[in-house]
Amino acid sequence: MNGTTKNSSIGNSVSDKLKLWQSVEKTDPKYTNGFSRPGGFSGTAINATYLIRKATELWGPMGSSWGAEIADERYVEGAEGTIIHVLRILFFYPEGRFPSYGQTTFVGENKNGKFTDEEAPKKSLTDAITKALSMLGFSADVFLGLYDDNKYVNDRRDEFAGKGHSASDGAFAALEPEEKEAAKSIAAQIVDLWTQGKEHGAYAEFYEAGLSNDMKVGIWELLRPNSKVRNGIKKIADENKRKVAA
Numbered sequence: 001m002n003g004t005t006k007n008s009s010i011g012n013s014v015s016d017k018l019k020l021w022q023s024v025e026k027t028d029p030k031y032t033n034g035f036s037r038p039g040g041f042s043g044t045a046i047n048a049t050y051l052i053r054k055a056t057e058l059w060g061p062m063g064s065s066w067g068a069e070i071a072d073e074r075y076v077e078g079a080e081g082t083i084i085h086v087l088r089i090l091f092f093y094p095e096g097r098f099p100s101y102g103q104t105t106f107v108g109e110n111k112n113g114k115f116t117d118e119e120a121p122k123k124s125l126t127d128a129i130t131k132a133l134s135m136l137g138f139s140a141d142v143f144l145g146l147y148d149d150n151k152y153v154n155d156r157r158d159e160f161a162g163k164g165h166s167a168s169d170g171a172f173a174a175l176e177p178e179e180k181e182a183a184k185s186i187a188a189q190i191v192d193l194w195t196q197g198k199e200h201g202a203y204a205e206f207y208e209a210g211l212s213n214d215m216k217v218g219i220w221e222l223l224r225p226n227s228k229v230r231n232g233i234k235k236i237a238d239e240n241k242r243k244v245a246a
Contacts, residue, residue, distance in 0.1 A: 021137030102128030
């Protein structure tokens with residue numbers, strides 16, 4: 001009897017500690033976008049304003065019971081003349097405060113040549129705030145890798161849209177007319193590339209083209225009859241993630 005009471009008490013304690021996390025961990029797919037980086041790394045980016053809005057719904061306007069105080073900032077020299085802007089904040093919310101960091105390339109080089117990003121400090125601040133919110137559980141489903149599962153994304157789309165259709169269907173139907181045409185074209189191109197033996201080209205067309213999650217899930221649905229293609233693309237994605245992790 002005492003053992004049962006003790007276990008129940010521990011369970012309630014854990015549940016209470018996760019209350020905030022569980023209230024903000026799910027992400028509306030409408031505010032996400034796919035991204036890719038050199039080396040085969042790809043993932044899901046979350047709209048920063050969306051995260052700030054979620055925090056505002058919980059705690060009120062930023063700067064009242066929650067927000068960020070800039071602790072320090074500096075410019076750090078990197079390789080080959082690059083300069084990184086690094087910002088440290090003290091993030092505070094009703095239950096405490098803790099540090100968080102954000103950083104942005106201030107002077108660097110891309111495919112167009114050398115550049116200077118005059119908005120680097122602003123981007124670093126946004127980066128630090130969103131990282132702090134992620135530590136509290138905001139959009140944890142993305143950071144935990146659940147957005148790699150298209151069924152999970154469909155479930156969240158249905159949940160946030162309040163629609164009753166099956167979570168595994170209807171993603172394509174939910175796209176705008178012009179998006180549907182684009183999705184059909186991309187899906188056909190992916191199948192064509194795979195049929196020609198250009199597997200990595202098919203992978204890049206899906207994972208490295210900067211498609212929104214809505215578009216990606218719609219295309220994934222169109223590819224359903226071609227399970228060999230879908231499974232193959234997913235296998236390449238998994239291999240790339242293992243290489244990055246190593």
